[in-house]
Amino acid sequence: MADEPGPEVTEAPPAPDPDHETMLAALRAGLGDDAVLEHADAFGDLVVRVAPAAWRDAATVAQRDLSCDYLSFIAGIDWEPAAREGDEAGGDTSAPVQPTERSYGAAGSAGRFQVFAHVESTSRPRGLTLKTDVDEDAPSVASWVSVYPGADWHERECWEMFGIAFDGHPSLRHLYLPSEFEGHPLRKDFPLLARVVKPWPGLVDVEAMPGDDAPAEPAATAEEPS
Amino acid sequence: MSTTGESPVPSLTVERSSMRHLADAQVGVELDTGDMILNLGPQHPATHGTLRIVVRLDGERVVSADPVIGYMHRGYEKLTEFRTYPQVTTLINRIDWLSSFANEVPFMTAAEQLMAIEAPPRAVYIRTVLTELSRIATFLLFLGEMGLQVGALTPAFYGFRDREYVLNLIEAATGGRFHPNFNRIGGLKDDLPWGWIAECRSTMKVVLDACDDFEDLVLGNEIFEARTQGIGIIPASVGAGYGVSGSNLRASGVDWDLRRDRPYLAYPEVDFQVWTHPDGDSYSRYWVRLQETREAARIVLQCLDQIPSGPIMAKVPRIIKVPEGEVWVETENPLGQMGYYVISKGATGPFRVKIRSASFSNVSTLPWLLRGVYVPDVITILASLYFILGDIDR
C-alpha cells in the first residue's frame, strides 16, 4: 500500500431527507422556532441543536410526537482542544495530535460544553440526535428523567464525567467513580492519569516488516498494529 | 457482615379473632423487625463479574435494590482520545468480551464512513459471518449459564462444550478466540484459511443440534418454567424508556432489530426472522435468545453460500487520518444495541467517542425491576438480562 493522502470527500450535498423534514417541523411546532437553533445531517442521521431552555421539552416532543420511545444515550462533549506537550513532528507519540483551535461539530455549538442525546423509535426506522449548549460557568441543563426513566444513569455519568448538573434529577451521585473522587475526568483539562504516572515510552525496538522501508527514526508516528 | 445488632424483641399480641386463622401465615402478629441490607457482590457467583447490588430485604422479599457499578470502569472514552483509530480496536474489543468481534464492527464502520471508504464485499460478508459467530458463542454461554444460575449444574457444561467449536472457528480465522483484533479500517486483516467454510458449515450443524438439546433440557423443564415464567416482566414501554435493547426488548414484544431496520454489513442480502415474545419475563428472554442462536446459525450458512471472492481490504493510506465529521453507528450486538458516536477533527485519532453499550441500559432497569421480588428471583432476573461487566462499566 503506497502512501497516499486520504480520499477527498467531494460530492454533491444529498437531497433533504423527507423524514428529517418531518422531524424538524414537529420540533419547531412543539418547541417554537427560536428554540431549534441549528440542524445538520450526519451521514444520514439528523442532528438538531436546541436551546438549553427547551431541552426537556425537546425530549417530550420527541417521545410524544415523533414516536421516539427509545432512549439510546445522553452524554456530554467538551470542545476544548486538549493541551498537549510536544507534537508528532517533535517526537512525542503519546497521543494523536488534535487541532489546537477550537471548532465545533455538526449543528455547531455556543460554547465549550454540550450535552447530546440520541433517541430512536422502535416502531419505525427513525432516530434523532439532540444537542444543547451548556453554560461553562454554571453548567446545568434540565433532566430527562421524567420523560425517559433511563436518563437516570446516563445523567449521573454525564455529571460525574463533565461536571454538568441536571435539574430535576432525583439523586445526582457518582456512578462509576468512588464517591470521594474529585474532578471531572472526561473534561479535556483533566489529564489521563496513566500517562501522568508513567509517560508513554513511544516507539521502541520496532523491526521493519519484510519488504517495508525500515522506520527512519524511532520517533516516527505510531504505526498500525499488525 | 454482622447480623442486626440487638435481637428484635417480638411483641406477640395475637387477637382472639385471629386464632381462627392460624393456618394463614399473615396472622396479625406484630413483630418489630428491621429490613436487612444484603450486599450481592462485587464478588458473587450470580453477578457475572464485579457488579454490586445493595439489596434491602424484608425476609426474602426485596424492598429496594441499588446497583453499584464501576468496579471495572476502565475509562474507555477518555482512553480513546489518546489512541489512533487502529489502536482503538484493541480497546473496544474488551467492552463486551464474549463477543469481541461484534464490538469492533460499529467503530470500524464509523471510521470507514467518515473516510468515505467502503470495505470490499468479501470483507463485508466475512465480517457478517464472524459477527454472527460471536453472537452464537455468546448465546451458547448464556443458554448454559442461565440454567446454572437457576440451579441446574449441567447445561452450563454443555454450553461451554458447544461453544468451543465456535471459538475454534474464530481462532482459525482470526488467530484469537476471544479478542480477535481482526477488523481493520477498510476491511479485514487476513483472508479465511483453506477449509474454513466447510468447517464452519459442519459447526453450524453442531450448533443447531445444541440448540435443540437446550430446548429439551432447559426450556422444557417444569422447574425452570416455574422459576422463570412471570419473573422480571419488563413492559415494552418501560423497557424502551430505559433503553433496554436487543433480545431483552424483543422478549417484551417489541419488533425491532437493527439488522433489519437499519441494515448494515451483509444483512440486507440474507433472509432472517426477527423473533419476539409477548410475555417479557425471564422465560421469554431465554426463549428469544435460543431462537436467535438458531437464526444466527442460519444466517451464517446463508452467508457462506453467498461469499464473493475478491480482496478483503480496501485501499487505505498507511497513516490513517480521518476527516472532520461526526457519525453515529449502531449495531445489533448480542447484548443489545451498541453504538459509537465518533467525533473526528481530522487527526489520526478521534476527538471524542461516545460508546453506547447495551448492558449499561439493561442494568439501569434493576432498581425498578427488582422491587418486591424474592431473592432467588433476583438471581433469575440478573441471569436473564444477560449483561457483561465490561459492557456496563466500559
Place this chain on the structure above:
Amino acid sequence: MTLALSIGWGSTLAIKTIVVLTVIPLGALILGYVFLLKMMSHMQSRLGPMDPGGFHGWYQLVGDGLKFLQKEDVMPAQADRRVFAVAPAVVVMSTFLVFLVIPMGPDLVVKDLDVGVFYALAVSSLSVVGVLMAGWASANKFALLGALRAAAQLIAYELPLLLAVVGVVIQAGTMSLQGIVLSQQHGKIFGWGGLGEPFLLTQFVGLALFLVASQAELTQTPFDMPVAESELVAGYMVEYTGFRFLFFFIGEFGTAFAFAAIAATLFLGGWAIPGVHGDWANILGPPVLFAKLMIIAFFMFWVRFTYPRLREDQLQAVAWKFLIPLGLANILLTGLFKVAF
C-alpha cells in the same frame, strides 16, 4: 450367629462403634467420589478427577479430606465461637445416630430397636438444629438466609418422609428395620416366594415420596435453596473452612448414604436375598445392601445434576399441597389393602 469365641458386651460395643465410625466416612467418600465426582462429570461431558491415585483419581476425596484436616482454623471475628464450633458436630452426630438401627445382616445391626424407623427419622431431623446453629453463629447474612431456608424446608419435608414410611410400616406390621427386612424376605408375591416381596412393588408411591422427601432433607437440587450455590454461595456453610467444613461434607454425604440405606432397607429388601439365611446372609448382607443403596443413590444424584432448583415458596407448596396429600392417600390405600387382604 454362633461364634467360636465369646465376646463380652464391652468388646461388642467397641466393635460396633468402630464399625459405625468407619462406615460413615467411608460411605460418604464412596458416594462422593462415584456420584459427585465421576458420575456428574461424565453426565456433563467431562472427566472428573483422573490423576490422584492413578486410576481415575480414586484418591481425590481422601486427599481432599487430608487437605481439609491440615487447614487453619478460621472463625469470623463476630461469630459466636462456641456455637460456631459445635454446629458441624451436631449435624454429623445425627448422621451417626441414624446408623445405629440400619441392619446389614440378620445379626449385623448395632441395636435393632423396636421403633427402628421412627427412631431413624426422628434422629435424622436433629441436623436441622445444627444447620440453624451454623447459620446464626456465622455472623453472615448469606448464612443466615440459608439457615432460615433450611429450617423451613427440612421441617416441611419431614412429613412426607414420615408418611411415605408409614405405608411400609403398615404393610410390614412392625417398625423395626430388621423386622421390615425379614418380612420382605419371607413375603410372597401371589404365592411365589422366589423374589420375596420387596415393598417396592406395592409401595412405589411411598418410594417416590421417600426419594423426593429425602432429596429435600439432604438439601440437594431441586431442593437446595439453603445451599443455593449461585445465590448464597454455600448458604449456611459459607463461613466454614477446614475440618469443620469436612464435617459438613461428611454429614451431607453420610446422610445421603444413610437415607439411601434406609430406602434400600424399606423398599428393596435391605440386606436380604430370598433363600439366603444364617451365616451366609451375614457375609453377603453388607455387599447386597451396598449394591441396593448405590442404585437408590444413583437416582438421587442423577436428579441432583439434572434439575434446577425450586424457589423456597414453590418448594413449600410442593411439600404441603402435593406430597402430603399424596402420602395420606397412600396410607389410606395401604391400610385398606392390608385389611382387605
